[in-house]
Amino acid sequence: MQNLIEKIAQRFAVGLKSDQQVQSGDYLFIHPAYVMTHDNTGAVMMKFSAIGATEMADLHQPVFTLDHNIQDKSEKNLEKYRNIEAFARRMGVDFYPAGRGIGHQIICEEGYAWPGTMVVASDSHSNMYGGLGCLGTPVVRTDAAAIWATGQTWWQIPPVAKVTLTGKLQKGVPGKDVIITLCGVFNKDEVLNHAVEFAGSGVAHLSLDDRLTIANMTTEWGALAGLFPADSVTIEWLLRRTDAVSASDGSEVHPRLNRERIDSLEKELISADDDVFYAKELSLDLSTVRPHVSGPDHVKTMRSVVDVEREQIRVNKAYLVSCVNSRVEDIAQAAEVVRGRKVADGVEFYVAAASSEVQTKSEKRGDWQTLVDSGAIPLPPGCGPCIGLGVGLLEDGEVGISATNRNFKGRMGSVNAQAYLASPAVVAASAVNGFISGVGDYGSGEPVTSITAAVRERASQGDIQLLQDFPGTVEGELIFCHQDNLNTDGIFPGKYTYIDDFSPAQQAEVAMENYDPGFVEIVRDEDILVGGFSFGSGSSREQAATALKYAGVRLVIAGSFSQTYARNAINNGFLVLKCAELSQDLKESLGEEKLTVRTGIEAQIDFGEAVIHTTEKDYAIDPVGATAQELIIAGGLENWVQEKLEQGI
Numbered sequence: 001m002q003n004l005i006e007k008i009a010q011r012f013a014v015g016l017k018s019d020q021q022v023q024s025g026d027y028l029f030i031h032p033a034y035v036m037t038h039d040n041t042g043a044v045m046m047k048f049s050a051i052g053a054t055e056m057a058d059l060h061q062p063v064f065t066l067d068h069n070i071q072d073k074s075e076k077n078l079e080k081y082r083n084i085e086a087f088a089r090r091m092g093v094d095f096y097p098a099g100r101g102i103g104h105q106i107i108c109e110e111g112y113a114w115p116g117t118m119v120v121a122s123d124s125h126s127n128m129y130g131g132l133g134c135l136g137t138p139v140v141r142t143d144a145a146a147i148w149a150t151g152q153t154w155w156q157i158p159p160v161a162k163v164t165l166t167g168k169l170q171k172g173v174p175g176k177d178v179i180i181t182l183c184g185v186f187n188k189d190e191v192l193n194h195a196v197e198f199a200g201s202g203v204a205h206l207s208l209d210d211r212l213t214i215a216n217m218t219t220e221w222g223a224l225a226g227l228f229p230a231d232s233v234t235i236e237w238l239l240r241r242t243d244a245v246s247a248s249d250g251s252e253v254h255p256r257l258n259r260e261r262i263d264s265l266e267k268e269l270i271s272a273d274d275d276v277f278y279a280k281e282l283s284l285d286l287s288t289v290r291p292h293v294s295g296p297d298h299v300k301t302m303r304s305v306v307d308v309e310r311e312q313i314r315v316n317k318a319y320l321v322s323c324v325n326s327r328v329e330d331i332a333q334a335a336e337v338v339r340g341r342k343v344a345d346g347v348e349f350y351v352a353a354a355s356s357e358v359q360t361k362s363e364k365r366g367d368w369q370t371l372v373d374s375g376a377i378p379l380p381p382g383c384g385p386c387i388g389l390g391v392g393l394l395e396d397g398e399v400g401i402s403a404t405n406r407n408f409k410g411r412m413g414s415v416n417a418q419a420y421l422a423s424p425a426v427v428a429a430s431a432v433n434g435f436i437s438g439v440g441d442y443g444s445g446e447p448v449t450s451i452t453a454a455v456r457e458r459a460s461q462g463d464i465q466l467l468q469d470f471p472g473t474v475e476g477e478l479i480f481c482h483q484d485n486l487n488t489d490g491i492f493p494g495k496y497t498y499i500d501d502f503s504p505a506q507q508a509e510v511a512m513e514n515y516d517p518g519f520v521e522i523v524r525d526e527d528i529l530v531g532g533f534s535f536g537s538g539s540s541r542e543q544a545a546t547a548l549k550y551a552g553v554r555l556v557i558a559g560s561f562s563q564t565y566a567r568n569a570i571n572n573g574f575l576v577l578k579c580a581e582l583s584q585d586l587k588e589s590l591g592e593e594k595l596t597v598r599t600g601i602e603a604q605i606d607f608g609e610a611v612i613h614t615t616e617k618d619y620a621i622d623p624v625g626a627t628a629q630e631l632i633i634a635g636g637l638e639n640w641v642q643e644k645l646e647q648g649i
Helices: 004-012 041-050 075-091 103-109 124-132 141-150 175-185 201-205 208-216 232-249 259-267 305-311 328-338 356-365 367-374 424-433 504-509 543-550 563-571 580-590 626-634 637-646
Strands: 027-030 034-037 062-065 094-096 118-121 135-138 153-156 160-166 195-199 225-227 280-285 292-294 302-304 317-320 348-351 399-402 418-421 449-453 473-480 528-530 555-558 576-578 597-606 611-613 618-620
Touching (some): 034 103, 034 141, 041 075, 041 637, 103 118, 124 225, 135 225, 175 208, 175 280, 175 292, 208 225, 292 305, 328 424, 555 580, 580 597, 580 618
Parallel strands (some): 118 135, 160 195, 195 225, 473 528, 528 555
Antiparallel strands (some): 027 153, 280 449
């Protein structure tokens, strides 16, 4: 008995026993169908070279897309882009240049994200592929280099939550409001580090674009994957894409998008087994979803557009950009709102298509020109303001309304600005009205939801076995950062992310800069950092782990972690441990007045006993598994892969 996540993981696992059926919690070696890297390809290239690899293990796996910093026309960035393209040509892998679009959109448009397959990307929004029935999940740069070199990396199947959708959305209420509602209602980490499977009669009423939007922002909800079942809507979308690429490429058969492949897919659509186990089961009646906004500063803070509109919150900038909501449907919805109107005085309205194909189609429909005529400022198809790059960033004291997927403080510009998230229609209405506002009357009432949880009994782990070179104990003073949902932008600011030659010393100097600028003056070598809950949420940048390591932190303990952050840490030989009780005790005893506190508490972590000893109390922790031990001993995945290459494995 397997759910859909487990079935796809089974397909792409390697080294399984003949009768082994995988389930949540299992550590696997996987050979994903594809691995996408974008501007961070340059950093992955350096890792690839550092481990001594000289050729790709599987030329069909890597896909390079330049999308994040495409507005930067400096010689340094252009040289970086040229180097990535030259490397792609030399290696013989698929390459998409700056201007073609956002990598996630390309992965979908070009048929890499195929129903029933597993595709990973060195970016947290690879969840988006789940809209097509493809298990998309983020890996980090070190994983990407490992896949290039060996074709494989490791993955732990997360607990799986089922979200049953019933009913049908009201006309004019898009998928963005569905995911804003889910993030806003279930905002207590209910699906943190889970994979989410969507099911129910309501799924059939969601367009493919709506599904991509919802799956994309399961990342912000805290999930590692968001997966829709493939159905007739999926097949119809693939057929339209196949016709589109055939028309543009002539008679040549596309290697991924073709009728033969679709015919095979229709015969083997997979689904979860009946009565299969789910860690949690949630439900949402789509007919009760109404327009909402998230924020400011937090995705999980939700308010109805009707309530916010009464406050007449003035906006300085509006954004219809990013991988989550810049497709043809989104641009059409915004164009319908602004048609015949002008962007309000004092408001800058930025628009960028998710891809060059999207922009071309929107231009043919007339929607693009409608937005430009209203006063919108066009940007090239790609990333930009969403990640704090390029023009149009929020400045001190400004308010932004955005159709992007993140509004973390400092994410889109100044830490002293405020950012709200909403659907394309709400963003467009706010741009022309000059304050946060919606369109139409959708009635009142709260969304109808439910949630239940279950526990799967697993076999006892028995005695804790430590590998020979793994330390039995670690000691250090506890340093406490109380913040829950401390995201990677707070730990390592996004503006430094794509500086490939940013040294370890430089990373250490900016550790926690957006959270506590005084952190680097407080921390000492071999401190043990204790954080709050959902530590390291948000973007998948691995520097949020390495910056703390280079700042001298021995390891991090938190109430809970973003699984992507934990993966980044282990892949870099930096241990993280979950201990909710210790985090909560420090919150109660030290409060939240200071962002960073030296506790004066000396702790000893005994891995053989799986316990943290302090003078006040002992705290139980989960055992560190053999796979993680092996990676820590090696100093991270990069060194582990290098050892395997040297051994000819």
